[in-house]
Amino acid sequence: MRKFFRWLVIVIAALSVLVLVAVLMLSLLDVTVDLDHFRGRVETSAGAALGRDVSIKGPVRLGLSGWPSIEVRDVEIANAPGASVAVFFKAGLARLQIGVTPLLRGELQIGEITAEQVTLNLENDAEGKANWVFSEDAGIDPDAESREKFLSFAGLHELSLQQLVLSYHDAALGKTVNFSIDSLYGEASPGQPIDMELDGTLQEQPYHLQLTGGPVNELLDWAAHWPFTLTGEAFGRRIDASGSRVVKDNEPEVGLKLVVQDADIGLILEHFGLVEGMEMTTGVAAIDVLLRGDTLNKLVMQSQMVFAVREGEWVITLPNTQQPLRVRELQGDITVRQLSEMTMDLQGTIKQTPVRFLITGAPLIEYMQAPEELPLKLDIEMLNTRLSFDSKLAIPITNRDVTMALDIESERLDNFNELLHLDFPPLGPVSLTARLDVSKTGYELTTLKLTVGESDLEGRVNLDMTRDKPKVNVELVSNRFRVEDFDAKQAEAASGEQAEDPAETAEKEQENPVAPATGENRRLLSREVLNKFDADLHLKARQVMSGSDELGSGSLQLSLQDGRLALQPLQIDTPGGGVNADMSLLHRDGNIDFSVAANVDHFDYGILARRVDHETDMGGVMSLDVVVKSTAPAMADIMANANGHFDFALLPENFSAEVFDMWAVNLISAVATEVDKDEASKVNCLVVRLGLEAGLLTEKAVFMDTTQMSVAGKIDIDFRKQEIDILMAPKAKRPEFFSLATPVKVHGSFDDFGVGVSPVRAARSVISFVTSPLHVPIRRVFRKEVPEDGREACELAWEKTADEGYLEEPDVGTNTGPLH
Template sequence: MIRFLRIGAFILLGLCVLGGAGIVALQVAISRGAFTAQLDRALENATGRRITYGAIGVRFGLRPRIALSNTAIANIPGGSQPDFARIGRFEVTLALVPLIAGRVEIDSLFLSDAQIILERDAEGRGNWVFAAGREASSSGGGVSIASVEIESSRILLPGSPVGAIDIDTLHIARDTPEDPLELDGRIRLDGEALTIAARLGREADGALPLEAAVSGDGLHARAKGRWPHGMDTAGWSLDLDAEVDSAAVPRLAARFDRTLPPLGSLSLSARLGPGSPWPAMSDLTLRVGATDLAALLPGLRIARAELRAESFEAPATISAQGWRGTADLGLHATLPPLRRIMEEETLPIEATLTSGRARLDLSGPVQRDFDLSGTTFEARLTTPDLALLGPVPGVALPRMTGVTANARLRGLFTRTMQFDGLAITANALEASGDVRLTLAARPSLTGQVSARRLDLDALGGGAGASTVRRGAATRVIPDLPLPVAMLREMDASLRVAATQLVAGGTTWRDVSGTVALANGRLTVDPFAVTTPGGPVGGRLQIDASGAVPRVALRLDSRGRGLDMAALRRAFGVPAGFQGVAELALDLHGQGATTRALAATLSGEAGIAMVGGRFTGATALRIGPDLIRALLPRGTPSGGLALRCLAVRLSAENGVASSQALLMEGEFGRIDGSLALNLRDETIAARLLPDVRLMGVTVRAPVTIGGTLAEPRIGVEPGAALAHVIGDTVANRLWRSSTVEFLRGATGSTPPGGDCGPALTLARLGRAGTMPEAAATPIPLVPREIQGTAQEVVRGIGGLLGGRRR
């Protein structure tokens, strides 16, 4: 028995040795090409393609494996390249039992260092679909692949937006042809590393059930539906969802040669369906998360934005919410259908921007890349109050109600916006012009504006008037803040004009000026305006760059001068002068309020009038008493004729003194000296009326003291002066001729002299009209008949051959 066992063992060992030797001999024979022709026919029959290869190795067993190197698989007829694939290493593991039965079933396929091209022929058949060769097809055979493993390879996609897919690892498998195909791996899409997973069911009605997910650095995408065999296959659909975080957006845009502003996170959802040449799309929604657009426009932020389209053929809509500064912003826009956006270069757009109750409607053509910098929109703005829009440009805008504005707008959502053909109507304004607004840390405004009507009182809300009334009991100069806040917030270069301007309850006409504002320094030079009494012009400067604003004003009357009666009627001032006066101002000071500005006022001011009449009224509360003191005989109902009126005041640091103070007429002459302390509004004056009574000149000094609000007559000059001088100007003022006169230290004629020199001083040195020389009064002839007597004397002189004078 033992012997038979030993014989059986030796026989079995011999068979194994013979079998192993046979396998080795077969492998050597295959490697030397003994079966190359048969293998080529078998591969061609299995794939329907011509396959060439280099070295070949075979491993026998229950799962025979064939390994090929430098393999090339032919492409389908009409392919862009002759080879469907070129593979550095190609391994095929076969199923043994089907192979014994004459069928080729590939258990697994391994590719490494491969380059594969995926494309379709003219009939839409993909080159990745392998059909059996002639022999196999005659018997109904084919090829079945259970799994595919790919490493370190590349897939080319000609004609696709994505040119190539680099595969790090990719595994494709299904147990039987009826089972779903499962895919997972790591790939690089144009350099973007992605992890993919998909499940593809068996084809039915030209489509395959699909579930897929793709994830990468900052992005996730999902697809579910029926993947088409061809894009024109009926009945397929695919639901897509994708999210991209804010860091991945610019990176992905750059891979598609696009440049986007720094957007927040993106999410996309859509449904794809049959269509040609592009798939049909429906239920598209693109959302943008919170985005800081300060690089595009300082302070601009978007909370969210959304693009919606029912289909490629339906108009798309955009909505967004955000803010700039403290102003909330909203956007709603209607776009053309997405198919037009993809095919046409210029697209018509209608949009509405809102901020609170303000609304801006826009319409115009936009380039397909949505670059708005060169687009011109027809724009219409409506807002219940312009001040509500101040936070949008970042400046404090005045209150202006019922605003409607139209313009051609360029540069929307850029740093520089141009408003051409601007037309504004509001409760306080009707204007037109061309304006450019530059939005930066300091916004700037340039251009030209012409207003038919401008009501500054309505813009200011009347706050100034109430302030004046409250302070009128003790002070005359109101304590109003200077409007310098806006000067510190923006720059401007404007030519402005207004046909009608309302300010202080008074209508001004033909206002014009050139405004230059930079870094808090405002210059209006030149400016001109027609007051109720006549035209004036000059130059205004406000320097608000420092802690304390500085103001300088030069103002001169133009033409014949100012109609005093018209000014009295317009401003309600009871001072009774009739005639035409010349005005000259050259003043400067500093302070944040009108009262602080007056307390530092320096410069010159003068008023000169030739001819006219004095009616006797005065703005001072002591007016009636003062008139009786200056003109004992009173003022006739028709007033008194004037030869001249000349007043010039010189101010330094809020203390003003007269350099000329003269009124001369048929009543005689009144001159004197005046000092004002604008810091506390105290007054000191001594007036010398040279009044002729029955041909005799009467000189009776009149002194005034107290304050502008409460002046008093007959105050002792020294006591009045004590209220005027301050410690910073006491010495200068004490040495002046005005003070000497007030002290009564001299009996000289007060500064100003007669009409000629006094008028020259009042005009600040400029030449002007002078009155005719006054006739010598006839002694003992009453003032009331001096004119008639002078004519009689001149007539007698003529008869006697005398010289008229």
């Protein structure tokens, strides 16, 4: 029996050797075995191992060599139950090659993995369960864990994928990402860096990438950091990136730093369906990304990114106008942090003016859930002004059909003069809140609340862009309208700035009344500005204030049509009187057509004085009737070419020229002082009625009444030469002994005039002075008493037109007029 068993062992060993030799010989002969007749068993075995249905419609071949391989064509693996699509994996060709000799050493070395015409549909359900995790019960081998100790993965010599279409769907987000690999070639030889090169498209955009990483054993060691680099092109831009992968708490975490050259941020956002028409590029973009999670939903909720923009440009195209606004030297950060709001903090320059954009959006997960609309807030800071836009915008975001809340706060309007090349007045502070609607027809501001200084206005503004020329319609109501809030000169004085001299302003306009030179600001009344658009403005003020003085209520209608600016009318209802004015201005054939008609009835003159000096006790009543029409080459020449009339009546109280720094007021003060030198005397009233023809003002009636004197006069004011020629003849109200009522003559320029005595009339006054003891007693007997207050004489002078030689005192009688 012992010999039998010994021979049995020898025979079995010999047979085993023969079998092994036979297998080795077949491997050396590179024999291919047709396994088509085993196709059903292969499908059953693979299906049992995967827990899915497996279908093989093409041939199955087993290649026997030193590196045996199995090749299958037209293979299909079913998806998990409840998946969005029926097929998980489909390939026209799949081939796997494994080394026999390494296998005998307990090492799994894959010589080749090749796949062509592959479709791979990956997805996870709402609970995060992935379809690439196969049945936990199917095909479990209880000895698998023990075998893994004797079989280790040693490397992959060649990986080749052709025409791979991959789709990933996350049911928790309701989001699907598609990309394709036209070709992928790589290798992970034992102890060597992993190297892969792939070409394809992502979101319909081509890419070419080169991936280089640590050895494959480091990749399989989840506790270790696996470093890698990624270079190439994506979305038409150069990419250089480096990072590492590690597994923490059974979730992969990837840290990635990218440098992208000439990135088109707008194009990237548009491809992801977030924004349309955004033109934002960056010369250099540094992206720091931390990705964590094994599903797209987890990646969005747990990851963070900082996108640093450098050397960028943002071209903002204004809706309807299609006019580009370029933000240059753009830099800043775009930040996404887990579930926090996405923010953009960018700084740049617009026409060399610094500007800052603060954009706050929804958390990234809300963008990924494909909502119909998302919140967005945009703050713009520039020139001591903040503009805030707050809205829920439809996705993808466009600059069309937008409704948002608008909030503006500005220190002063003229801060924008250099940027817009306009000559805004220095009004401010200004604040505005409104609802802004942007549509294809234009812009509309509703529920508008505007404050300028202490003035408040409410209403609406509509800008119609469907016309050949834009049309602005403004309707405003003010509960409190302060005149000084819209007084440019007073605003300049309050700010401590030196106001530009009117003569200098006129000179600049005369040099170029049509358009400014390059770099100069366009004046608001220039031909260029007035022909840019049409406008209608309706303003009602319930309370018009000047300082602490309440003027009453008022209204204003201003229109701009085909370059003609018309004020029709300006009306202020004051106690006992009012102000009414019309004005028209048009640039035509190189000239300016200008007209104004103003009527002021019983206006409290002290209001004007207190606007200059809050402490003055100067007051009185004034009435004014002015009509001026002119055609001139420039604004500075309007009066030099004007026709019309100027009628003025004043009943002053505590009159003082120190309050007003104007030549006309100084002239009145100088004449009044000269004709009546009695310190106790005062000006009771003044009436001036002048005709205006070709820039020359001449008197119809001139009369001034002081406590002691009645004064008639002649006036010639030449606006062409800017010269004054006035003769005033005083007459004492009560005959006095040795009274020298000498006529006064004023002659000179507007800025420099002298008050003197007419030689002829001075001689007449001397004769009257010498003979006064003879004629004064007689005159006292036969002359009726003239009151110290000569208001009635002023009323008569207002009504009467004197002839050229009229220098007599008006007769006093019963009358009503502008001073009553």
